[in-house]
Amino acid sequence: MYQYDELDQAFVDQRVAEFRDQTRRHLAGQLSEDEFRPLRLRNGLYIQRHAPMLRIAIPYGLLASPQLRKLADIARRYDRGFGHFTTRQNLQLNWPRLPEVPDILAELATVQMHAIQTSGNCVRNVTADHLAGIARDEIDDPRPYCEIIRQWATLHPEFTYLPRKFKIAVTGSPEDRAASEVHDIGLHLARDAQGNIGFTVLVGGGLGRAPVIGQVIRDFLPLAELLAYLEAILRVYNRHGRRDNLNKARIKVLVKTLGVERFREQVEAEWQLSRESAARLPATEVERVRSFFRPQPYEALEDFDASAGREPAFQAWYRYNTRPHRVSGYRAVFVSLKAHGQNPGDMSSQQMEAVAALAERVSFGLVRATHNQNLLLADVRQRGLYEVWLELERHQLAMPNIGTLTDMIACPGLDFCSLANAGTLGVAKQIQERFDNLDYLYDLGDIEIKMSGCMNACGHHHVGHIGILGVDKHGEEWYQITLGGSANGFTALGEVIGPSVPKNEVAATIERIVEVYRALRAEGERFIDTFRRVGLTPFRQSAYATHPAAA
Amino acid sequence: MRRILRRREIVVDDWTHLGEDAVDGAALIVPLAELRKDPGRWWQWSGRLGVRLTPVDRVEELADELPRLDLVAVEFPTPVDGRGYSQGRLLRERLGFRGELRAVGAGVRQDQVFLLARCGFDAIELTDGEDPDAARRALQRYDVAYQPGSPETAIRRQRFFA
Numbered sequence: 001m002y003q004y005d006e007l008d009q010a011f012v013d014q015r016v017a018e019f020r021d022q023t024r025r026h027l028a029g030q031l032s033e034d035e036f037r038p039l040r041l042r043n044g045l046y047i048q049r050h051a052p053m054l055r056i057a058i059p060y061g062l063l064a065s066p067q068l069r070k071l072a073d074i075a076r077r078y079d080r081g082f083g084h085f086t087t088r089q090n091l092q093l094n095w096p097r098l099p100e101v102p103d104i105l106a107e108l109a110t111v112q113m114h115a116i117q118t119s120g121n122c123v124r125n126v127t128a129d130h131l132a133g134i135a136r137d138e139i140d141d142p143r144p145y146c147e148i149i150r151q152w153a154t155l156h157p158e159f160t161y162l163p164r165k166f167k168i169a170v171t172g173s174p175e176d177r178a179a180s181e182v183h184d185i186g187l188h189l190a191r192d193a194q195g196n197i198g199f200t201v202l203v204g205g206g207l208g209r210a211p212v213i214g215q216v217i218r219d220f221l222p223l224a225e226l227l228a229y230l231e232a233i234l235r236v237y238n239r240h241g242r243r244d245n246l247n248k249a250r251i252k253v254l255v256k257t258l259g260v261e262r263f264r265e266q267v268e269a270e271w272q273l274s275r276e277s278a279a280r281l282p283a284t285e286v287e288r289v290r291s292f293f294r295p296q297p298y299e300a301l302e303d304f305d306a307s308a309g310r311e312p313a314f315q316a317w318y319r320y321n322t323r324p325h326r327v328s329g330y331r332a333v334f335v336s337l338k339a340h341g342q343n344p345g346d347m348s349s350q351q352m353e354a355v356a357a358l359a360e361r362v363s364f365g366l367v368r369a370t371h372n373q374n375l376l377l378a379d380v381r382q383r384g385l386y387e388v389w390l391e392l393e394r395h396q397l398a399m400p401n402i403g404t405l406t407d408m409i410a411c412p413g414l415d416f417c418s419l420a421n422a423g424t425l426g427v428a429k430q431i432q433e434r435f436d437n438l439d440y441l442y443d444l445g446d447i448e449i450k451m452s453g454c455m456n457a458c459g460h461h462h463v464g465h466i467g468i469l470g471v472d473k474h475g476e477e478w479y480q481i482t483l484g485g486s487a488n489g490f491t492a493l494g495e496v497i498g499p500s501v502p503k504n505e506v507a508a509t510i511e512r513i514v515e516v517y518r519a520l521r522a523e524g525e526r527f528i529d530t531f532r533r534v535g536l537t538p539f540r541q542s543a544y545a546t547h548p549a550a551a
Numbered sequence: 552m553r554r555i556l557r558r559r560e561i562v563v564d565d566w567t568h569l570g571e572d573a574v575d576g577a578a579l580i581v582p583l584a585e586l587r588k589d590p591g592r593w594w595q596w597s598g599r600l601g602v603r604l605t606p607v608d609r610v611e612e613l614a615d616e617l618p619r620l621d622l623v624a625v626e627f628p629t630p631v632d633g634r635g636y637s638q639g640r641l642l643r644e645r646l647g648f649r650g651e652l653r654a655v656g657a658g659v660r661q662d663q664v665f666l667l668a669r670c671g672f673d674a675i676e677l678t679d680g681e682d683p684d685a686a687r688r689a690l691q692r693y694d695v696a697y698q699p700g701s702p703e704t705a706i707r708r709q710r711f712f713a
Contacts, residue, residue, distance in 0.1 A: 007708050010695045018692050022662065038631050039662055121631065151697045151710055157669035158640055161633025227711065238637050243606075277644035279699055279711035 001062050001366060002147045002292040004112045011154070012109040015116060019043045020102035027099060042122060042160065044115030045101055048418050054093045054101060055118040056108060060128040060146040060170075061089035061369040065356040068367055070111045072352035078104050083352070085337060085345040087409055087460055088167070089127050089369040090118055094416050116154060121162045121249075123153035123234075127169045129177040130370035133293060134378050136326045140189045140197055142170040142178075144289045145226065152227050152279060159234045163241035164249035166234070167206070170199075179371060179487035181205050181214045182463060184251045185233060190220055198222045203233060203263070204255030207457035211493050212252040217264040223286065225271075228278035232271035236263070296364045296379050301329020306385045316438065317389050317400040322380075331382055333363075335375035335392060336399040336407070340432040343425050344410045345373030354395045362388055373409055374402065404441040405449055405514070406432055409460055413453030413470060414477070420453030422470025422477035427451065427506050434507040444514055447527045450485070463487035465528045466510060467494040477503045483513070483539055484531045495536050497543055509543055516542045554683050556664065556675040557651075558703065559690060561683045564676070566601060566622060566653075580624050583608050594619070603655065606634035610641045617642075622651040625672070627658030636670045643671035643701065644713075661686040665693060669700030 004012075019039070026036040040046075044055040056071065063071075071091055075083045078100055084092040096104060108114055118125055126146040133141045149168060153159070159166075169180040172189040180186030186202035199221045205214025221229050233251075242248045255263045307318035323332040335355055337345050355375060359367045362384050363377040370376055380388055392398035401407050408431065411417065413424030428451065435441055450464030461467035467482035479501055482494030501509050514527070516539050521530045531539070553564040567573040569581045578599040586593050586602055593600060601622030604610065613623070623642055625635040635654065642648040653674035654667045664675050664686050677686055696706045699713040 007695045007697075007710060010708070011693065011697070014693045014695070035630070035660070154697050155666075155693075156698055157666045157696075157700055158636040159633070160666055161631050161636070163633075235637055238633055243632060243634075273645060277640075277699075277713050279713060281711070285711075 001064055002059075002143075002289065008112070008151075009109075012112070012114045012116075015043075015114065015155075016102060016105045016109050019105060023098065023102050038120060038161070040101075041120035042117055043101075043105065044118035045098075046119060046418075048094070048416055051095045052098050052101065053416065054096045054104060054115055055086070056083075056091045056093070056113065056115045057118045057125045058089050058091060058113075058369050059150050060126060060132070060143050061130055061371075062143065063367045063369065064111075065360045065365045065367065067111045067113055068352050068356040068359070070107065070113070072349035072356070074104055074107055075352070076349040081350075082346055082348045084343070084412060085347060085369050085373050085375070087371045087373060087411075087458065088118075088125055089130075089371055090125055091369070092412070094412070119165075121164050121166075122160050123149075123156065123162075123166045123168065126150050126153070127167075127178055127183075127371060129171050129173055130368050130372075130376050131177060131323065131332065131378075132172060133295070134325050134327070134330075134332055135173050135175075135177075136324060137174055138172045138326070139174075139191060140172050141290075141293050142172040142187075142189060144286065144293050145187070145189070145199075145223075146170050147289050147292075148226070148281065148286070149230070152230070156234075158231075159238055162234070162238055163243045164246065164251075166237075166251065168230075175489050176491070177488060179460065179463065179491075181491040182207050182211070182460070182487060183214065185230070186214050192220055192222075196222065199226065201229065201233075203267075204252040204260070205491075206250050206252045207460055207462050208250065209247055209455045209457075210252070211457070211462040212256065213491050213493065214252075215255070215260045217260065217267060224281055224283070225275070227281045228275050229267075229271055231278045232267050232274060235274070236266045236270055240266075295327075298327045298330065298379070299381070301381065301383070303328045304382055306331075306382045310386065313400070314386060314389055316442070317398055318385065320400045320404065320442075321398065321402045322385065325379070327379075329382055330379055331385065333377040333380045333385070333388055333392075334370075334402045335367075335377065335397045336402055337374050337397070338401055338407045339396050339399040340406060340436055341429065342396075343412075344408055344428055347375075351395050351397060354391070355397065358388065358391050372402075372407065374407070400438065401441060403446050403448075405444055405447045405466075405510075406435055406441060408449035408451060409464070410451040411453050411458035413451075417453060417458075419456055420470065421455075421472035422453050422479065423503070424451050424453045424459065424468075424470060427468065427470075427479065427503065430504075430507040431510060434511060444518070445526055447514070448486075449510070460487065461485070462493045463491065464494060465531070466513065468506065471500055473500070479503065479506050481506075481509060481513075481543070483536060484528065486528055497536065497540050499544075501544075505545070508545070512545075513539050513543050553676070555653075556677070556683055556686050556690075558673050559687065561687055566599075568603070578621070580622060583613075601651070601653075604635075604638060606632055606638075608638070610638050610646060613642075614646050617646055617648050617650075620648075620650055622653060622674075623648060624653040624655045624676070626656040627654055627663070628656050630658040630660055630663055632658055636666060639667070639670040639672050661689040664689045665704060668703035669696065669698070671701040671703075673701075673703055 485494030
């Protein structure tokens with residue numbers, strides 16, 4: 001993985017010193033809360049319902065074991081011994097104390113980590129496919145380009161105070177595993193006729209209050225022009241994006257207002273005019289960064305079925321929690337953070353330490369955070385899988401439910417977040433309890449539930465096969481359910497099934513929905529495909545205990 | 552006496568904004584809208600002339616007049632309104648403005664000055680109550696940067712170049 005050079009290290013150290021001074025001024029009453037807010041947000045610090053929340057960046061989801069160990073140590077010493085992995089491959093601490101945050105950031109800097117630009121109206125953590133570098137269908141590894149963009153975007157003098165937050169995802173495979181079409185900018189690695197690397201550029205996607213799927217504004221952008229082109233997009237947005245209404249300030253609104261054609265013309269014109277003065281991306285710099293992402297020193301091994309002759313519990317885990325690898329003899333292993341009875345994405349310090357040690361033994365000392373709120377050990381020898389399973393089982397990290405209904409995404413919701421309208425964790429628990437039978441889960445197959453506690457859509461509910469959105473109805477928590485969303489491969493936004501349901505009815509409603517699927521599915525047909533074939537109506541008719549009009 | 556930060560030094564401001572007491576022959580900063588309203592008057596002004604832009608003003612429209620201006624002031628109404636950073640870079644890099652580029656307004660505070668200087672602002676008129684000495688030190692908060700930028704800061708090492 002990427003290693004900081006002297007510049008990177010000096011930068012994060014100086015950033016910590018700056019934030020320490022800003023925090024000191026705030027605590028001394030020299031910076032009001034209003035003045036301090038944009039500064040702390042750009043260092044990942046929110047003020048939440050109970051306490052500050054610190055969102056630590058995990059660039060494109062990649063962590064080395066010493067970094068994961070440091071996160072465990074910080075969670076234990078400065079928080080309550082656990083952290084929460086998010087859909088943007090970051091880690092959130094829910095109970096840090098404000099005066100200690102500069103110390104936490106200083107600790108992070110000792111292992112080449114930070115919390116820079118994980119919140120605030122600026123370019124956020126750049127995300128990537130969690131199977132980057134090991135997927136069989138990959139055109140090129142997206143992570144070097146994520147790292148280049150991370151550096152370019154870090155404290156960018158022109159683009160640190162944008163109209164609204166700005167999210168970029170890079171994907172290297174035809175199958176989009178990074179939800180790139182619902183990002184402000186999605187970059188798809190591509191090759192031109194001569195085999196040169198470049199990007200298809202999408203712009204204007206986003207979830208939140210008014211979800212939109214991104215549109216292509218350039219079919220092929222040569223690699224050398226990457227930063228100049230990003231700069232042109234950001235400049236058009238920074239100048240013309242709305243600042244009078246926070247709900248209309250995302251780039252998607254500007255693209256929609258101008259129309260994608262006019263937006264493209266403005267970007268292309270800006271790019272032509274600013275190419276000379278924009279940051280260049282020389283081939284030597286690309287090579288320098290790429291050199292940190294070379295394939296691991298794999299052994300020459302044969303593929304074999306590691307599950308043959310093993311007990312059913314291991315076979316289930318093998319089937320659901322491991323994935324093929326481009327190198328024979330290896331598989332990728334999900335570390336499930338979706339054990340029933342646990343908050344999705346939560347992980348204790350002890351579990352982090354166990355996974356850090358395990359990764360050193362079996363996966364080149366690297367761990368990945370996925371946007372589905374699990375971890376991944378990317379490079380595990382097939383012949384070592386059984387031992388890995390035993391070790392993960394020992395730490396309650398082997399729940400064999402990846403890709404099933406209970407591998408759901410959930411934001412922290414009302415229990416932690418001051419923006420939320422409704423709780424998500426209680427609902428997650430309710431769903432886990434109702435769907436606690438693994439055979440039933442396996443029969444339902446590939447179903448994605450995504451849940452957000454408010455319109456800001458941190459839980460990506462719009463693109464869940466089943467989306468759940470918490471709403472506030474006269475001070476009570478209700479839940480609006482959507483069906484048919486998808487962010488993988490074919491991006492689609494879910495359709496609202498009908499009136500929202502009260503909290504205690506969510507899991508029962510979902511059960512009625514999946515029973516409709518079981519009744520209507522063709523042989524081997526996935527939930528999402530049945531939905532696309534039959535449409536919303538049959539689901540709507542059966543989803544409610546009583547007729548929807550009465551609800 | 553207003554003190555401003557100009558090229559890393561704290562100096563007494565030798566410019567006057569329209570609306571302040573301007574004696575004949577003073578260096579005067581006039582809002583763009585005012586300049587457009589009464590061009591005959593302001594272009595004949597007896598002293599040096601500067602123009603003040605709001606965040607919605609298009610800098611490109613000033614292209615032909617820039618050689619006759621000694622100063623362009625860019626307004627930052629709040630610390631989080633980032634449009635002026637683009638205006639500043641465009642004035643310097645695209646329109647080649649070589650006069651004084653000054654950040655003004657309620658959003659100009661010590662925590663902004665590093666970014667402002669990287670975008671080409673060589674003069675910083677802090678909002679009331681901000682300490683010029685602290686702002687001068689803030690210019691030195693970083694000695695490394697990833698992006699290209701103007702040499703107003705003390706950057707010893709940089710990743711990307713124009």
